[in-house]
Amino acid sequence: MTDYFALLNQPRRPWLDTEEVKHAFHARALQAHPDAKPQQGAESSSDALFAELNEAYQVLQDPKRRLQHLLTLEGHPPDRASGATPTTIEALFPLVAAATNRATALVKQSAAATNALTRSLLKSELQNASKDVATVQGKVRELYDTSIACLQRLDQSWDNDSRPEPNQLKQLYLELSYVTRWLQELEEKRLQLSTC
Structure with a gap:
C-alpha cells in the first residue's frame, strides 16, 4: 500500500493543514505531470505517478479518508462490523x-x-x-x-x-x-x- 503521507511529504497524523497538503500536491504534481517532461517510453509511469499523487491529495484532503488511510498504515484498519455504532x-x-x-x-x-x-x-x-x-x-x-x-x-x-x-x-x-x-x-x- 502506498503511503500517501510520504508521497506528499506530510507527517503521518490524524489532522493536516489542508492548505499545506494543497501546496505539497501542486509542487509534486508540477514535477510529475506527464506534460512537464515528456519522455519517450516514460509516459505510462508518469501518468501512473500523477494519478497516485492525485489520489493521495484527495485522501489527505478528506478527514474521513485520511483517518482511514492512517489507521490502515498504522496496522489498525477500520472495520464497521467490529465497532458498535456510536x-x-x-x-x-x-x-x-x-x-x-x-x-x-x-x-x-x-x-x-x-x-x-x-x-x-x-x-x-x-x-x-x-x-x-x-x-x-x-x-x-x-x-x-x-x-x-x-x-x-x-x-x-x-x-x-x-x-x-x-x-x-x-x-x-x-x-x-x-x-x-x-x-x-x-x-x-x-x-x-x-x-x-
Missing part, C-alpha cells in the same frame, strides 16, 4: 431516516402529479419537508463539526506519550463515515425538493 449516530438515525423518507415520498408524489391543483396542494408539504431536511442537516453538520474538533484534539496528543488509542480513532472514523454520507444524502434530498 450513540450520537444512533440518536440521529431516526431523524435522518424520517426526513429522507418523507422527502423521497413527496418528490415521487410531485413527479406523479398530473394537474396544477395537485401540484399546488403539495407545495406546502414540500416546503415543510424542505425545512425538516434543513433542520436535520443542521444537526448532522453540528455532529460533523464536533467530530472534526475531536479529531483536532486527538491530533494534538499524537506526538506525545498520550497518543490516542486506535479504537478512539476507529470510532471517530465510523462517526465521520455516517455523518459525511448523511450530509450528502440530505443535500441531495434538499435539492430534489427545491426543484419540485
Whole structure:
C-alpha cells in the first residue's frame, strides 16, 4: 500500500493543514505531470505517478479518508462490523431516516402529479419537508463539526506519550463515515425538493 503521507511529504497524523497538503500536491504534481517532461517510453509511469499523487491529495484532503488511510498504515484498519455504532449516530438515525423518507415520498408524489391543483396542494408539504431536511442537516453538520474538533484534539496528543488509542480513532472514523454520507444524502434530498 502506498503511503500517501510520504508521497506528499506530510507527517503521518490524524489532522493536516489542508492548505499545506494543497501546496505539497501542486509542487509534486508540477514535477510529475506527464506534460512537464515528456519522455519517450516514460509516459505510462508518469501518468501512473500523477494519478497516485492525485489520489493521495484527495485522501489527505478528506478527514474521513485520511483517518482511514492512517489507521490502515498504522496496522489498525477500520472495520464497521467490529465497532458498535456510536450513540450520537444512533440518536440521529431516526431523524435522518424520517426526513429522507418523507422527502423521497413527496418528490415521487410531485413527479406523479398530473394537474396544477395537485401540484399546488403539495407545495406546502414540500416546503415543510424542505425545512425538516434543513433542520436535520443542521444537526448532522453540528455532529460533523464536533467530530472534526475531536479529531483536532486527538491530533494534538499524537506526538506525545498520550497518543490516542486506535479504537478512539476507529470510532471517530465510523462517526465521520455516517455523518459525511448523511450530509450528502440530505443535500441531495434538499435539492430534489427545491426543484419540485
